[in-house]
Amino acid sequence: MSGEKVVGAIVLAAGLGERIQELSCHKPEVSLYEGGPSLLMRLSTQIREKAKMPLLLVAVNSRFGCSAAKRESYEGAKVMVVDTPSSLHTFYHAIEEFSKEKRTGHVFVSMVDTVVSDEDFHSFVEFCEKELAPEESAILTTHFIEDEKPLTVLLASDSQKVLSFAVPVESVPEVVVTAGMYVFPLALLPFLREAVDSGVEKMRNFLALMVKSNYSILAFTIEKSIDVDRPQDVQSARDFLLKEQEQERDVKLCCKDTVKTASSIVSLEKSI
Structure with missing residues (x-):
């Protein structure tokens, strides 16, 4: 199946993050390690550099909006300041704002507190662009369960299609x-509006x-993601990313050794 282009990304960062306030900053500003990028900055970089798509809109709450709107790193992305009772309402306002540009296709949507590896991020977006039909949606799912209120997903035995949510684990x-990342068709807006109104x-x-x-919703499953919702989640995300960096470094060293070995073989053959 040939999928549709994901035309851009929306980041939902309007939650107040009360349980993480002891870190003395709003959730979008939380840094996973000293001197490192904030959650919002890291996700912005993944969107632009790893998925090669534009970050079009960042939805933040009024307590964070002023500082976010002034940051040069979000240049080109509209910052929408909105205070809503839930992420669904934030999503609705963001999609409604986004739809004013009369775009068609699919839009990538992520919670600001979702941390995944660069490789998994790229693979999810690539899957959506290759596999989704115009009317289909996709969600990122994971085997890793550390969330306080995980939303379980039942998938069809012979496909990646979602059959139901909130199923008992033992069943x-x-x-x-x-895992907090989604791709939706922009044509979903009327249904979303009806749901919110109801x-x-x-x-x-x-x-x-x-x-x-x-x-129709398809699931793309990865081994692990982290939902940074509590102070202890910051350490979990930090450990997760450090392990990813170590693996990347090992791969690069292995590639260098392979190139050196190949060069040595070529040199030896020439000398014979």
Whole structure:
């Protein structure tokens, strides 16, 4: 199947992050290690450099909006300041704002506190662009469960199609949970508006409503992601990324050794 282009990205960063306030900053500004990029900065870099797509809109709350709007690193991305009761409402306002540009296709949506490896990030976007039909959506799922309230996902046995959400862990052969990244068709806006107007308040409830209403959602599963929701999650994310960096370094060293070995063989053959 030939998928549609993901035309851009929206980052939902309007949550207040009360449980992480002891770190003396709002959640989008949380840095995983001293001197390193903030959560928002890291995600912005992944979107632009790893997925090669434009970051079009960042939704933040009023307590964070002023500082975010002034940062040069978000130049080219519209910063929308909005205070909403849930991530679904933030998503709705962001998509509504985004739709004013009369774009078509799919849009990438991520919670600011989702941390995944660069490789997994790129693979998810690539999967969406290759596999999604115009009317289909996709969610990132993971085997790693450390969230306080994980949203379990039941997948079809012969495909990556989502059959239902919030299923009992003991009732499924393979447990995966949502990981805070999504790709939706922009044509979904009328259905989203109807859901919000009818009182649907949480993203998990909206996803369940989509499946119940026969909207097709595909899942792309990775081994691990981190949801930075509590102070202890910062250390978990830090350890996760350090391990990723070590693996990348080992691969580069291995490649260098392979090149050296190949060069030595060529030199030896020439001398014979």
